[in-house]
Amino acid sequence: MSQARIIDGKAIAISVRDEIATRAAALLKTSGVRPGLAVVLVGEDAASQVYVRNKEATAEACGFHSVKHTLTADTSEFDLLALVNSLNEDPEIHGILVQLPLPAHIEESKVLRLIRPEKDVDGFHPINVGLLTCGEMNTALVPCTPAGSIVLLKRTLDNALSGKSAVVIGRSNIVGKPMASLLLQESCTVTIAHSRTQDLPSVVRAADIVIAAVGRHEMVRGNWIKPGATVIDVGINRISAPERGEGKTRLVGDVAFQEAVGHAGAITPVPGGVGPMTIAMLMANTLTAARRQLGLTEDTALF
Ligand SMILES: Nc1nc(=O)c2c([nH]1)NC[C@@H]1CN(c3ccc(C(=O)N[C@@H](CCC(=O)O)C(=O)O)cc3)C=[N+]21
Ligand SMILES: [Mg+2]
Secondary structure, three states, rough: OOEEEEHHHHHHHHHHHHHHHHHHHHHHHHOOOOEEEEEEOOOHHHOOOOOOHHHHHHHHHHHEEEEEEEEOOOHHHHHHHHHHHHHHHOOOOOOOEOOOOOOOOOOOOHHHHHHHHHHHHOOOOOHHHHHHHOOOOOOOOOHHHHHHHHHHHHHHOOOOOOOOEEEEEEOOOOOHHHHHHHHHHOOEEEEEEEOOOOHHHHHHHHHEEEEOOOOOOOOOOOOHOOOOOOEEOOOEEEOOOOOOOOOOOEOOOOHHHHHOOOOOEEOOOOOHHHHHHHHHHHHHHHHHHHHHHHOOOOOOOOO
């Protein structure tokens, strides 16, 4: 059986990041402003610390003004809301990201709704969700993982998304729902599947494009994939890997990769697929947010 093309998310992310760095340098030259990104991390979660470090390093590589606020896990909701308020008012900050998940005693939606929509580079505020649903891409900020997945699809399919059948497995506010909105915007025929879907393998077998965002390692099997389909694996699951030594772990996606490469036409790996694109799109959103706050026209055009 033929082998799928492996979609090199890392290389595409680097090309996107280089383009953003060039545009940020031009912005600095013409207006004296650096896009400013604030990342807020509450608590000690090890995986979150890795992501936050990646975000900071990438922001610096793009020539951004980057600040990180690390708060202890016992920080009160009141204090976190006060920090968000101060970042909302800070003219040097154009993008605010509060890393999820937050500790249980903090109401996530309360925090996310306080972020000014113009600075909401995660695209999680209901105003941005609504703008995306209305197709107002020139005013919305779009969630980074779905946005990055669309860039990978467009590059893989040479922009030919229109009319294709797409299945999104997972209905989260962070990935599944905005992903479905974006695919619909690209004129795909979209199905949203989830844990209650009956006969999921048959639903997946009908799709030209499969987006796996369930958060369960290797749940999507190779023989579910329509021959030649494009598979975007959003899952990032850390599982134990005793074959690498005692206590070792490795990252795997929501798709059984070794099986799926024998069926798919193209597939993203984990790591090195959607993850690096998520961070690249965060930079794109921060540049877009800065330009809009300066009253400049949109120029990122990464879609
Ligand atoms: N407000 C908020 N916004 C987020 O965007 C957000 C969040 N909270 N909480 C956690 C998740 C997860 N996330 C990742 C981003 C990049 C990689 C990434 O770069 N992954 C690398 C590997 C990283 C590794 O080795 O651990 C890869 O897939 O190649 C992973 C995960 C953003 N998230
Ligand atoms: Mg679900």
